[in-house]
Amino acid sequence: MIKSLSTEATLENAGLSPEERELFCNARPKAYEPYPIKAVEDFANWCRANSLWILAFGTGCGAIELRPLMTARFDANRFGVAGRPTPRQSSVFIIGGYSSVKTLKRIVRSYEQMQGPKFVIALGICPVNGGMYWDSYNTIKRLDQYIPVDLYITGCMPRPEVLVGGLVELKKMIKAGQCDGANRYVENFDWYKANQKRVIKNWNMPDYNW
Amino acid sequence: MDEWLTRIGYFSLTLLIVTTYGLIMGAFIERIIAKVQGRVGIPYSQPFINILKNIFKRTAVSHGVMFYLGPVFRMAGGIGTLAFIPVIYGSEVFGNFSMAGDLFLVIYFMFFGQLGMALGAGESGHPYSAIGVARGLGQMTSYEVPFALAVIAIVIQYETLSITEIVAAQQGGWQNWTLFTNPVATAAAMLAFLGMTGYSPFDIFLAPQEIPIGPPTEFHSAYLSLLQANRALFGATKLILFMNLFFGGATGLLELMIKTWLIYMVAIAVGVAFPRFRVDQSIRFFLKVPTVIGIAAIVYVQMVIQQ
Amino acid sequence: MNSMLDRLAQEFHITDVVERRPGLTTISVDKDLAETLIRELRDREGYTHLNFMTAIDQIEHGMFTLVYMLHNYERKSTLSVHVDIEREEAEMTSIHTLWAQAWTYQRELRELWGIRFPGSPRLDEDFCLEGWEDIPPMRREFDTVEFCERTFVSRDGRHTEDPREHMHEVMFPTRGGDN
Secondary structure: OOOOOOOOOOOOOOOOOHHHHOOOOOOOOOOOOOOOOHHHHHHHHHHHHHOEEEEOOOOOOOHHHHHHHHOOOOOHHHHOEEEEOOOOOOOEEEEEOOOEHHHHHHHHHHHHHOOOOOEEEEEOOHHHHOHHHOOOOOEOOOHHHOOOOOEEEOOOOOOHHHHHHHHHHHHHHHHOOOOOHHHHHHHOHHHHHHHHHHHOOOOOOOOOOO | OHHHHHHHHHHHHHHHHHHHHHHHHHHHHHHHHHHHOOOOOOOOOHHHHHHHHHHOOOOOOOOOHHHHHHHHHHHHHHHHHHHOOOOOOOOOOOOOOOOOOHHHHHHHHHHHHHHHHHHHHHHOOOHHHHHHHHHHHHHHHHHHHHHHHHHHHHHHHHOOOOHHHHHHHOOOOHHHOHHHHOHHHHHHHHHHHHHHOOOOOOOOOOOOOOOOOOHHHHOOHHHHHHHHHHHHHHHHHHHHHHHHHHOOOOOOHHHHHHHHHHHHHHHHHHHHHOOOOOHHHHHHHHHHHHHHHHHHHHHHHHHHHOO | OHHHHHHHHHHHOOEEEEEEEOOEEEEEEOHHHHHHHHHHHHHOOOOOEEEEEEEEEEOOOOEEEEEEEEEEOOOOEEEEEEEEEEOOOOEOOOOOOOOOOHHHHHHHHHHHOOOEOOOOOOOOOOOOOOOOOOOOOOOOOOOHHHHHHHHOOOOOOOOOOOHHHHHHHHHOOOOOOOO
16 A cells, blocks of 8 residues: 655544554645636536436345335436446445444444545434434434535435435535535544444544545 | 558557457446346446556556566557457448458457567466466367358458458358358357457456456556456457458447347356356367357358359 | 144153144253254254244343244144243254255344354454444344434434324313323
8 A cells, every 4th residue: 555655643543553553654634625617616516417327236225225225116227327337437425324332333434535526425313313213222313523525315225216306406506616515524533433432442443544 | 652651540449449349248238137136236437447547657667578578479460350350341441441352351460469478477487377377278279160161161261361352252142241151150159259369258267256357466557457448349340340341240330239239248147047167177168169150161161162 | 733732742841832833832841852852843843944933032031032923834833842942152053954945044143143153164354343332233222213313413303293192182282191
């Protein structure tokens, strides 16, 4: 892995053992700037909006509504939506419903491996304020304490038509240049990381999963 | 010097047209499959938008020099393969850099691209990339056998290693196509073609449900856009090569498009009828019947044509 | 069925035989004879399928009641064997030698209730609660709402209504009484 050669503050990676610490990058993430020429940025946003690659990670109940979305009746392909199996290549992360603490660790890991610009859609009412699991010891209540959320689609579970409506709304937001969740994450990195570490107790991965 | 510049200019034009053609044909095939499944399918511009979106990604993670060079090698293999195949016979614009021994050079470039990709995927350190690479290269080695035998058969038949002369020998009516003068070699090569496209049923090494998509697992952003562009370019190039060797070449763009589309539909028709094969099944398949047909092609040439 | 239970009741001191519904009967047995009884039921009486294994927290009596649900395919009846064990330092003999899959249930019981099964494979793995530092959460002294408010941040503006108060005050205000 590439190590950080700059003199700016690096991450501690305290959760790793000393032998493992050499294997992982300890640089802080950086925010990206939009293109200087506005026409290029608009065109880039248009391309990003019309080619939404979703990470195929069914985190909760929402996964059962994502499957019909890809089949013939609702056909997400005509909106430019395709499922990718690896976070490296996907740009949209749909958190389907509740997140247990165990899943949240994997969500954080996958989210940090995605390449910017990246967008998060929170499905259902559980990421809003706990939903059905508001008093459960194992599920988190507000998703945007841990990763930045661009769009909420409420429901328990919303039907695929609602999901399609949400995707159209996300496209409008991307074309208007309003979806900068990745930059928000980098700017408030310490706050998000502190929140994550407060609930995820067995942090045996690097502080930022490059 | 001027002549070289014009030739390079013409080649760039060919490259652009062939890549665009490959991308549109991919979208067209997707729409046909969607029609069969009863839905609308992707818009025709979708493959272009996908490549542009990947170019416009603002961050990327590199794993080293070889990771960076992997897609570059792959693209070099694709461009190199196209550079020595005459796309349209008799045309100065689309004639490319065809020369005396270019058939073997073309086959070398086809293999070279895959090897570069394997090195790049190995450098990424992702265990699934390594498994995908092992599967892909294993399959490639096995389908190269009948393909090489078929190529040797037609080289002996036409007594030349230049693709332009092979196309020239097939002009003058459809009876002169290698399909009809040497059907055994065509059969062996078409069976090898099914594996070459990386399409079902031989797509185990890059299917998304199989240990995330094999060799391109770790490639993203601009690296992935190189790989995607190469996929279209290389696919179209293989079709043009097969059209030149076995189906009489093309003397016009329209004839080129129709013939390549029909050849690709053969692969699609087989693909929708069969489930995916495991790697050991596909290796065993290619080393049995198509290899025997390939050997029979050489024997056929010796005994029937040379009499 | 009853004849079988009568026969076994003598040897194993079975108590509290209750037929909950046709096909489901619960029996209670002492901790020392529990494993032998279950083995006898599996080997000689045809109760070969372990449906599941779980625990009831009887905090008022200071004990856990382990429940083993066994099923007989020939008679199509389910027998639920209840075993009382103490709540502090809860331990029970492991039945992973009778059914190999019992290790998953025993792991869950250790993780969520704190009951140990000496010898059970992979007992100390964390399955759903990774990095858990509190008491086992299925115990009734664990206050899950208080834990939630302590650990997770909730969004402002949550409004809860008790249905009983709502009906008294809003829907039927003129009706009196507290029934």
